[in-house]
Amino acid sequence: MKLSEIMQRLQLEVIVGGGSLLREVNGGYASDLLSDVIANARERDLWVTLQTHQNIIAVASMKELAGIVLVNAREPEVETLEKAREEDVPLLVSPLPAFELIGRLYKLGVSGMRT
Amino acid sequence: MKLKEVCEILEAESVRKVDSSRWRSREVASCQASDLISDMLSFRGPGSLLLTGLTNIQVIRAAELLDFVGICFVRGKRPEPEAVRLAEEKDIPLFATPLLMYEACGRLYAAKLPAGTRKEASPIA
Amino acid sequence: MPELEITKIQELVYELWVDDVMHKDVVTVTPSTPLNNLREILRDNRISGTPVVENGRLVGIISMEDFIKWLCEGSPGCAVADRMSRNVIAVCADEPLIQAINKLERLGFGRLPVIKRGTKEVVGILTKGDSIAGLLKKLDIDYRQAETRHPRSSHIFEDIVADRSSLIFEYDVAGGGDVKRGGASASGLKTSLMRLGIDPQTVRRAAIATYEAEMNLTFFTNGGLITAIIESDLIRLEVTDDGPGIENVDQAMRPGFSTAPDWVRELGFGAGMGLYNIKTCADRMRLDSTVGVGTRLEVEILMGGKREVVRDHATVTA
Numbered sequence: 238m239k240l241s242e243i244m245q246r247l248q249l250e251v252i253v254g255g256g257s258l259l260r261e262v263n264g265g266y267a268s269d270l271l272s273d274v275i276a277n278a279r280e281r282d283l284w285v286t287l288q289t290h291q292n293i294i295a296v297a298s299m300k301e302l303a304g305i306v307l308v309n310a311r312e313p314e315v316e317t318l319e320k321a322r323e324e325d326v327p328l329l330v331s332p333l334p335a336f337e338l339i340g341r342l343y344k345l346g347v348s349g350m351r352t
Numbered sequence: 353m354k355l356k357e358v359c360e361i362l363e364a365e366s367v368r369k370v371d372s373s374r375w376r377s378r379e380v381a382s383c384q385a386s387d388l389i390s391d392m393l394s395f396r397g398p399g400s401l402l403l404t405g406l407t408n409i410q411v412i413r414a415a416e417l418l419d420f421v422g423i424c425f426v427r428g429k430r431p432e433p434e435a436v437r438l439a440e441e442k443d444i445p446l447f448a449t450p451l452l453m454y455e456a457c458g459r460l461y462a463a464k465l466p467a468g469t470r471k472e473a474s475p476i477a
Numbered sequence: 478m479p480e481l482e483i484t485k486i487q488e489l490v491y492e493l494w495v496d497d498v499m500h501k502d503v504v505t506v507t508p509s510t511p512l513n514n515l516r517e518i519l520r521d522n523r524i525s526g527t528p529v530v531e532n533g534r535l536v537g538i539i540s541m542e543d544f545i546k547w548l549c550e551g552s553p554g555c556a557v558a559d560r561m562s563r564n565v566i567a568v569c570a571d572e573p574l575i576q577a578i579n580k581l582e583r584l585g586f587g588r589l590p591v592i593k594r595g596t597k598e599v600v601g602i603l604t605k606g607d608s609i610a611g612l613l614k615k616l617d618i619d620y621r622q623a624e625t626r627h628p629r630s631s632h633i634f635e636d637i638v639a640d641r642s643s644l645i646f647e648y649d650v651a652g653g654g655d656v657k658r659g660g661a662s663a664s665g666l667k668t669s670l671m672r673l674g675i676d677p678q679t680v681r682r683a684a685i686a687t688y689e690a691e692m693n694l695t696f697f698t699n700g701g702l703i704t705a706i707i708e709s710d711l712i713r714l715e716v717t718d719d720g721p722g723i724e725n726v727d728q729a730m731r732p733g734f735s736t737a738p739d740w741v742r743e744l745g746f747g748a749g750m751g752l753y754n755i756k757t758c759a760d761r762m763r764l765d766s767t768v769g770v771g772t773r774l775e776v777e778i779l780m781g782g783k784r785e786v787v788r789d790h791a792t793v794t795a
Contacts, residue, residue: 267453268405269387272743277427277452285454287391287748289733309391309470314733334470336385336403339454340461348458374492389692390750393685394757406745410692413660417667417684434657 238262238347240283240304240327247341249306252313253321253328260327262303265347267339271296278302283347285339289313294320304328308335353380353465355422358401359447361459364424367431367446368439375445380421382468385457389414400468403456407431412438422446426453490612493574498611499591499601505530506539508558515544515557528590529561534597535590537561568603569594578608644673644707650691652700652718656744659695662703663688673707679780682758683712686776689751690716696741697721698772711760712778719771726764730756 241258244251251258263281268274269288278284280301286293289311297305304327307313313321313328321328331338356376358364366375381399386392387406395402398419404411405426412435415423422445425431430448431439439446449456461467504522506515508531518527519541526540539561547553547560567590568577581589581603591601646669648662667684671677687703694701698720706713723729729736730752737747756762761777 265454265458267385267457269391269748270405270743270745273387273405273427287386287388288742289749290735290742290747292739292742312733334384334467336383336457336461337467339385339457340467343454343458343461348455387745388748388750389745390689390748390754393688393754394750408744409657410660410745413664413688416664417681417688419681 238345243283243342243345243347244329246345247331247338249329249331251327251329252307253318253326255325255327257304257325257327260303262347265339265342266302267335274300283342285335285342287311287335289317291316291320293317294324294326297326298324302326306331306338308333308338353463354378355380355401355445357463358424358460358465361463362424362447362449362451362456364447364449367425367448368436375422378421378445380465382466383457383460384420384468385453392418394470396469401465403453403460405429405453407435409435409438411435412442412444415439415444416442420444424449424456426451426456490575491573493611493615494570495568495572495574495577495591495603496570496601497615498574498607499570499603500607501601503528503590503599503602505599506557507531508536508556508561510557512544512547512555512557512560513552515539519544526588528565528567528599528602529557530599533599535565535567535592535599537563538565538590565590567592567597570600574608574611577603578605581605581608642709646705646707648687648691648703648705650694650701650703652694652698652720655695659692660688662691666703666705670707670712675707675712675780679712679778682778683714686714686755686758686778687716689754690714690774690776692746693751694718694720696737696746710780712780714774714776714778716774716776717771722768722770722772723764723766724768726766730764 240260240262243262261281262283264279265285266274266278266282267285269286271292274284274296278300281303283303284297284305285308286305287308289307291314293305294317306329308331310330310332355378358380379399380401383401383403384395385403387404389410392414395418399421402415402420402423403426404423407425407429409432411423424447426449428448428450431446504518504524505528506518508529526538528535529537529539539557543560566584568580570591570593588602588604590599591603592598593600646666650662651658663684666687667680670680670683691703698718701716701718704715728734732753733749735747735749741747755776759776760779763775766772
């Protein structure tokens with residue numbers, strides 16, 4: 238499923254996006270601990286988190302994630318925004334809590350299982 | 353939904369040595385997923401289950417302050433020994449699931465467990 | 478009050494299962510174990526009998542009596558299988574404890590092997606002693622919880638005669654990154670406020686505000702003092718330290734802003750929500766800080782829910 242479609246279906250607000258929104262999303266990953274994401278997230282995962290620190294962009298870039306969704310209507314820090322634009326990492330926001338957003342993503346068919 | 357059913361859905365097992373069946377019949381009102389302590393502290397409503405990948409003692413503190421019905425650690429993580437000790441002292445049920453946070457949330461949400469509510473933030477003056 | 482206690486005990490007994498109290502380290506023997514070895518096994522483990530297990534399944538039981546009979550016959554060379562009772566009574570791990578205790582009483586045995594229902598795998602031993610110990614432990618835990626939930630006295634201030642009265646609790650916070658001890662003060666305050674009979678909502682707000690303040694002290698200072706002043710209709714928290722101070726209080730109050738280093742983030746902190754969370758819990762909050770001198774946080778929590786939201790603070794530069 239394309240990130241743009243997910244964005245529309247779940248009414249996510251785009252903070253940083255553009256052409257990269259057409260990326261294909263392969264799965265989902267949820268964690269607020271960077272070491273966790275670095276160790277376990279896969280390419281093209283959509284990362285759900287509450288962390289707004291600029292480190293998240295470096296991690297998303299390194300792991301070639303499809304993008305980051307910030308939950309609880311969390312606003313990213315200024316440095317994070319800038320880095321996201323620089324690195325072309327899509328940054329979206331949802332007012333929902335993590336549990337609910339993930340639940341809805343899951344329902345859409347964005348899976349978390351590793352084959 | 354009872355804690356027992358949650359454990360079945362998450363393929364979770366009890367972490368504490370005393371595996372008391374009395375926990376399993378406890379009612380779970382809602383679920384919250386987070387790895388950040390401050391976030392956990394903004395949750396509302398006792399009777400909520402906490403899903404987390406954070407394994408240090410502070411998670412138990414947060415659970416005690418918020419009256420969570422139990423904590424389930426994801427991705428096969430096990431809490432640190434001090435955390436388990438504190439949980440024993442405060443009698444907080446601890447579970448561990450091999451599932452990733454994402455999958456755990458997905459399954460529970462699909463099983464109709466509601467998301468927990470947060471406290472309303474006051475407007476910034 | 479006594480009537481309540483008896484019912485509570487009965488309730489608790491019915492809530493226990495065999496696997497809650499049984500001994501899990503079971504000493505077992507196999508049918509082919511030579512009877513000669515039994516003496517040491519029984520003596521070293523100070524037991525008077527042991528289940529006999531084959532491929533993990535319970536097949537018999539051998540006791541001190543069987544052993545003594547064998548000795549009287551001149552200790553002929555034989556194995557456990559020749560002397561054990563195959564007719565063994567056991568209880569299941571998922572049986573209610575009360576049922577198992579009844580069995581022990583009825584049969585006059587001191588112990589019974591515990592098996593997993595279906596597979597007959599031996600998973601423990603149940604003795605009368607274990608049952609009593611387990612019951613006492615459960616009674617203690619639950620009684621302690623009940624105590625904090627239903628405090629013995631009604632609101633303490635109603636019994637005091639004075640123009641104004643307040644209770645003061647002081648907590649020393651170690652600071653210096655001692656993450657393990659962090660939160661102990663907030664926990665202590667919560668327990669104490671519950672004992673005073675203060676409504677759970679107010680207690681939670683006070684406890685959370687204290688916790689966030691305590692963790693700030695832990696991560697950013699070398700220690701400080703938390704003082705909780707409880708009056709009849711409000712709780713005042715004062716948190717002071719002589720740490721580095723906050724450079725820009727306005728900035729620090731913004732959700733998401735944090736000066737925490739990376740190791741703090743990996744512990745689940747550093748999301749920059751601490752001061753914001755405190756503000757959300759408080760009816761009134763004041764934060765004063767002087768760089769190089771220290772910080773003082775004052776929080777007021779009105780009992781019975783938030784009414785007004787007032788926030789003032791100041792940064793004083795030396």
